[in-house]
């Protein structure tokens with residue numbers, strides 16, 4: 001998972017927990033096969049910025065959503081490209097992952 005100083009702060013942990021509860025622990029990816037059936041444990045859930053921070057997105061709840069790792073790394077975002085290599089290595093996504101990339 002991409003890390004940053006912000007994500008290590010206790011404030012972010014509080015936010016992360018709140019968003020996960022709001023989303024009932026479910027991935028909000030529009031094409032996620034897990035979306036309706038599967039609640040992610042908090043330690044596996046990833047919190048995505050809908051409007052990327054590099055584009056002015058904030059940490060406000062309305063800009064955050066729960067995603068599974070697979071949906072998170074397959075979201076069309078330059079900020080997530082670093083996640084692809086690790087996901088390939090772990091077998092989380094197939095070698096033709098480019099066809100699975102999604103956008104809002």
Ligand SMILES: [Zn+2]
Pocket residue numbers: 027028029032033034035067068069070071072
């Ligand atoms: Zn998902």
